[in-house]
Amino acid sequence: MEVLRAEPGAAPAAEEPPQGPAEPKRRWGTPVVWRRVLIAVVAVWAVAITAVVLHRDEDAPRAAAPAAPPSASEGPLSTAEVYRSLVPSVVRIETTRRGSSSAAGSMAESAIGTGVIVNADGSILTAFHVVDGATSIKVSYTDGTATAATVADSDPVNDIATLTPQKLPETVVPAVLGGAPGVGDNVVAIGNPLGLTMSTSSGVVSGLDRVINGKPADAAGLIQFDAAVNPGSSGGPLINDRGEVIGIVVSLANPTDAGTFIGIGFAVPIGSALGGGPGSGRTPPL
Structure with missing residues (x-):
């Protein structure tokens, strides 16, 4: 079976993200007698859909107080719970590349990918092929913040890149990172x-220690999974049912030239993505 790397396809005009949830109105009770009232302050994770800016922000990068990451649960979480806990850590990545030249001149090509915040400084992991050759990179957060970003580090063999955004959202929510998964473990993308x-x-983890052909070299030690992914999913997190990121989605397999999902996706283990070991493999390579 030929393994095709899922390059994010050229995207149409980005859909305008909905605004974040409106802040609920505060209700005050009318006291009958004087007494002390304890007011509890509830911190709400801002979850909204992303926006895009097409120019460099002129202001200096804004410092942001890192938020404590969502605590990974000891018990299994539902898909909805995993999504709610991790989506504030996920970003939308839009890139522009120089396209092929013609009589009318060079055409710019745009593409979409995904990334995940991995530390309190706001560093973003994504797939290298999402940003490879990009002339501009734009990152959009779930609170509506949008900013340009640059490639701080890259690992073409493992198809991993680290991005540094020019501006941070007011609340930085780094993902909780997990360890090596097992075959059959539940996962969410x-x-x-x-x-x-x-x-x-x-879906589930379908296999471990997979090897796929690629350039500049074969990628090894990959997690195989069957949660649906397609072009644009590249660089996004693969998450276990404790709400921990266990891998970065990099490719899918399809025996045709369609480049769409047929039930076989691959992710770089989070340890390898961060520059550590690939983790233990428990199944033979493809």
Whole structure:
């Protein structure tokens, strides 16, 4: 079976993200007698759909107080719970590349991918092929913040890149990172397949220690999974049922030239994506 790397396809005009949930009105009770009232302050994770800016922000990068990441649960979470806990850590990535030249001149090509915030400094992991050759990179957060970004580091063999955004959202929500999964473990993917912002799908780990052919070299130690992913999902997180990121989605397999999902996706284990070991493999390579 030929393994095709899922390059994010050229996207149509980005859909305008909906605004975040409106802040609920505060209700005050009327006291009958004087007494002390304890007011509890509830912090609400801002979950909204992304927006895009097409120019460099002129202001200096804004410092943001990192938020405590969502705590991974000891018990299994539902797909909806995993999505709610991780989506504030997921970003939409839009790139522009120089296209092929013609008599009318060079045409710019745009594409969409996904990334995930991995530390309190706001560093973003994504797939290298999402940003490879890009002349501009734009990152959109779930609170509506949009900013340009640059490639801080890359690992073409593992198809991993680290981005540094020029501006941070007011609340930085780094993802909780997990360890090596097992075959049959439940997983959830979050991304922007075919430009559909912040979509989710679920499945299981189908195999470990997979090897796929690629350039500049074969990628090894990959997680195979069957949660649906498509072009635009690349660079997004693969998450276990404790709400921990266990891998970065990089490719899918399809025996045809369609480049669409048929039930076989691959992710780089989070340890390898961060520059550590690939983790233990438990199945033979493809």
